[in-house]
Amino acid sequence: MIIDTNNEGWSCQKKILVILAHPDDPEFFCGAMIARWCALGHQVSYCLLTKGQRGTQDAELDPRVVSSVRVGEQLDAAAVLGVSQIHWLDFVDGELVADLALRNAIVKEIRQVKPDIVVSCDPSNLFPAPDRINHPDHRAAGQAVIDAVFPASGNPGYQLRDDTGVIPAHQVEEVWLSLTNQPNCSFNLSEYLDIKIDAILRHRSQINLTEDEMKERYSSRLEEDQITGEMAFFEKFRRFRLAIK
Ligand SMILES: [Zn+2]
Numbered sequence: 001m002i003i004d005t006n007n008e009g010w011s012c013q014k015k016i017l018v019i020l021a022h023p024d025d026p027e028f029f030c031g032a033m034i035a036r037w038c039a040l041g042h043q044v045s046y047c048l049l050t051k052g053q054r055g056t057q058d059a060e061l062d063p064r065v066v067s068s069v070r071v072g073e074q075l076d077a078a079a080v081l082g083v084s085q086i087h088w089l090d091f092v093d094g095e096l097v098a099d100l101a102l103r104n105a106i107v108k109e110i111r112q113v114k115p116d117i118v119v120s121c122d123p124s125n126l127f128p129a130p131d132r133i134n135h136p137d138h139r140a141a142g143q144a145v146i147d148a149v150f151p152a153s154g155n156p157g158y159q160l161r162d163d164t165g166v167i168p169a170h171q172v173e174e175v176w177l178s179l180t181n182q183p184n185c186s187f188n189l190s191e192y193l194d195i196k197i198d199a200i201l202r203h204r205s206q207i208n209l210t211e212d213e214m215k216e217r218y219s220s221r222l223e224e225d226q227i228t229g230e231m232a233f234f235e236k237f238r239r240f241r242l243a244i245k
Pocket residue numbers: 021022024025135138
């Protein structure tokens with residue numbers, strides 16, 4: 001059930017950390033929302049779990065070359081939305097597993113960045129559309145992020161160390177899951193659709209559509225805004241406000 005519309009209900013600017021599997025996931029899954037948050041003055045950064053080295057149809061291409069192209073494209077795309085900070089954890093594309101190593105890496109990231117809001121994707125979504133199977137890396141990323149947020153990241157007893165010693169616990173306020181079939185909030189982001197498409201197109205190595213074809217694709221996904229009655233572009237999330245002790 002959709003319970004919120006175009007209202008985060010935040011009374012101050014937030015620090016938002018987007019944690020996803022691949023370069024291009026942030027722009028495809030929630031690029032318009034990221035653009036909105038940047039425009040509203042929230043501080044958004046990314047943590048990407050892989051550099052997308054399997055994102056090619058060319059079996060001969062060196063994965064290191066693919067990674068380096070994709071990192072460049074991702075920096076460019078993020079800048080279009082207003083995001084300048086990206087941290088790469090550099091797990092292997094196509095081999096993400098929601099295990100303790102991945103969870104601990106994410107806990108460290110959360111404790112170091114100290115976000116109010118963590119954004120990822122819904123690990124329970126096996127089939128994002130009738131003709132699509134969700135990438136297992138996406139599901140592993142979402143699962144590992146949830147497992148890192150609760151209880152590990154906020155629990156001082158879950159001790160993780162870096163060079164300076166134990167990294168202090170950090171409690172996240174909210175988790176927003178994109179790419180979900182069970183949204184509980186929906187945002188009319190029509191004013192940010194052009195910037196989302198511009199950012200998506202920066203992932204040139206991954207896209208075989210022209211700008212016009214991409215605009216056509218998104219214009220076919222517009223839905224009626226129940227408030228204004230107009231056709232609009234929405235991004236939807238499964239949002240959790242976490243009880244803080
Ligand atoms: Zn992906």
